[in-house]
Amino acid sequence: DEAKTMYVYVSKNHADMSVPFSNLIAANHTDSKYFYEQIERLWGVGTEEAKRAVIFLLTIGRNRNTALFRDVDFKYIDTVIKEKNFSAMSNLSITLPDFMALDVDTTLHLCAEFLKHESRNFNDEMLIGSLFEEKAKLYPEKLRTFAFKHTASLGINSIYRHHILMFLENQFGFEIMFRYFLKYIEDTE
Secondary structure (H helix, E strand, O other), X not given: OHHHHHHHHHHHHOHHHOOOOHHHXXXXXXXXXXXXXXXXXXXXXXOHHHHHHHHHHHXXXXXXXXXXXXXXXXXXXXXXXXXXXXXXXXXXHHHHHHHHHOOHHHHHHHHHHHHHOOOOOHHHHHHHHHHHHHOOOOOHHHHHHHHHHHOOOOOOOOXXXXXXXXXHHHHHOHHHHHHHHHHHHHHHO
16 A cells, blocks of 8 residues: 555656656556556556556566456557557567467467567567467467467577477477478578
8 A cells, every 4th residue: 555655646746757656556456446547547648668667567567467467458568569669568578478368369469460560689589489488288279370370570590489399399290390390481482
């Protein structure tokens, strides 16, 4: 309750400091009504940094507790991906696959959108690692389809491509893994 009192004070009396002090919201992440009121208020600030803070709170700020995730969270995630808010996307690179517990198809769609941006960087690598290392046994068919449809844009030097190859071989056998490898080569020529 102290964190709630502090954040309400800051946001009402020093609105310009609401983003830097937004981590205080995380202390009350289980109070859904309060949490989402503050998320909406923080989102309303409209800056890239405020949106990054919202994504942090929706993921790491709730200790990645998937039982607390809500469908409305996808609205925020979709927006930062569309806006190419790389600061916010860095939080999603590891945590976005956690949302598969809420809605597998929506999460994989957002992962595909995440990988579409032009900037190839470590965030893409982390997303692939998180998807194919942590979620492989839970959603093998969905991830196989995702691998074939959405990962060809990753470079051959991708440090996490081996996660995809290992996943395919372990879950579906060498033939499927080799078929993916050939498809990748054809798509990049």
